[in-house]
Amino acid sequence: MAEDRISFIPRYHETPDQAAEYLRLALPLLSKHRLPVNPVNYAIGYDYVAGNNRPLREAIDRLQQTRQPLTPELCIRFYKEYILDEAARRFEKVGDSLQHLVSDTLSEVEKTETQASHSATTLERQAALLQQQEPAQIAEILQTVIQETRNLAAAGSELRSNLQATNQEIHQLRAELEMMKEAAFTDALTGLLNRRAFDMKIQQLLADAQVGTSFLLLLDLDHFKKINDRYGHLTGDKVLRFTAQVIRQHLPPDQIAARYGGEEMAILLYGFDRMRALHLAEQIRETLAKSRLKRRDNEEPIGQVTLSIGLAGLEENDTIDSLIERADQALYEAKRQGRNRVIDDRGLLRHKST
Ligand SMILES: Nc1nc2c(ncn2[C@@H]2O[C@H](COP(=O)(O)OP(=O)(O)OP(=O)(O)O)[C@@H](O)[C@H]2O)c(=O)[nH]1
Numbered sequence: 001m002a003e004d005r006i007s008f009i010p011r012y013h014e015t016p017d018q019a020a021e022y023l024r025l026a027l028p029l030l031s032k033h034r035l036p037v038n039p040v041n042y043a044i045g046y047d048y049v050a051g052n053n054r055p056l057r058e059a060i061d062r063l064q065q066t067r068q069p070l071t072p073e074l075c076i077r078f079y080k081e082y083i084l085d086e087a088a089r090r091f092e093k094v095g096d097s098l099q100h101l102v103s104d105t106l107s108e109v110e111k112t113e114t115q116a117s118h119s120a121t122t123l124e125r126q127a128a129l130l131q132q133q134e135p136a137q138i139a140e141i142l143q144t145v146i147q148e149t150r151n152l153a154a155a156g157s158e159l160r161s162n163l164q165a166t167n168q169e170i171h172q173l174r175a176e177l178e179m180m181k182e183a184a185f186t187d188a189l190t191g192l193l194n195r196r197a198f199d200m201k202i203q204q205l206l207a208d209a210q211v212g213t214s215f216l217l218l219l220d221l222d223h224f225k226k227i228n229d230r231y232g233h234l235t236g237d238k239v240l241r242f243t244a245q246v247i248r249q250h251l252p253p254d255q256i257a258a259r260y261g262g263e264e265m266a267i268l269l270y271g272f273d274r275m276r277a278l279h280l281a282e283q284i285r286e287t288l289a290k291s292r293l294k295r296r297d298n299e300e301p302i303g304q305v306t307l308s309i310g311l312a313g314l315e316e317n318d319t320i321d322s323l324i325e326r327a328d329q330a331l332y333e334a335k336r337q338g339r340n341r342v343i344d345d346r347g348l349l350r351h352k353s354t
Helices: 016-032 039-050 054-065 072-132 135-185 195-207 224-231 233-250 274-290 320-336
Strands: 215-221 256-259 264-269 307-313 342-344
Touching: 016 039, 039 054, 039 072, 054 072, 072 135, 135 195, 195 256, 195 264, 195 320, 215 224, 215 233, 215 274, 215 320, 224 233, 233 256, 233 264, 233 274, 264 274, 274 307, 274 342, 307 320, 320 342
Parallel strands: 307 342
Antiparallel strands: 215 264, 215 307, 256 264
């Protein structure tokens, strides 16, 4: 599988009609430059005609002005620079905003400190005067003292309301950061963790090495190519989403499921014993095999959809590669023995029952 290099998913908010209009406009642009309509080139054409990606639009306009062709290589470069990296820049902007907020808050606090020290000096001076004055002038001095105290109170309440506003902004920025973090680690199609997150989690699994109680399951849809070929890619996507839902439905809290590759998913289990891990795999396999899915477009039933599952238990001295290798071998064995079954790395077999 190609390395998962997308840190953030580009966001589109167009209505279906708008998107259809951009499609109509983007295709002539691609054909003018003799570009094949693949996802990367289409994303470039789409963003160009939608007009809301200014740097990309300017880069393409510059090319057109100098009559240079928009080549597939340039499209890949622009895609990375103006679409993918733009998402990463959004992330940086959030960091910058936070920094501004903190420095604005600090200068508010400094302003109030200056006001407080000015007030303290004034009050001290008035206190000294009080000792020397006649009773008649005392009222006047007290007025000054009262005014200064009011100034101080006003500065305090201004600081408080500014800090409240800052606090709200920080909350909002934190929520945005959380959303971005989630998007960076989530597979957009299935909602499971993506490969990047899986790679981190499996490293943790090994670091916390719980031999005998940690397991890796690799789950691969059977004959998925046929489903795509017969019912179309969108129905294939629906099957992937449904499979992820079945996995989530059976997965106890705190256990990890990820989309490992195209039609392959992975589960990491902590604190399990082998029989329980096998039982879980079997439940997932059986639920999917018993489900009756329908086509996405006309609700016509699809034939039985099944999964093969390979399970490996963490062993002493395992590396990530050796653990994956054993789960992969078990998966291969499940496919070899006829699919729709669970095989583990000790050869325990749960036979297909549906
Ligand atoms: N719809 C859809 N299909 C995908 C996606 N990712 C990978 N695929 C398809 O998954 C299929 C995998 O096919 P193969 O690796 O030949 O395996 P298979 O047909 O499932 O056969 P076995 O694994 O041997 O049972 C290919 O047709 C891919 O195009 C995706 O995100 N959506």
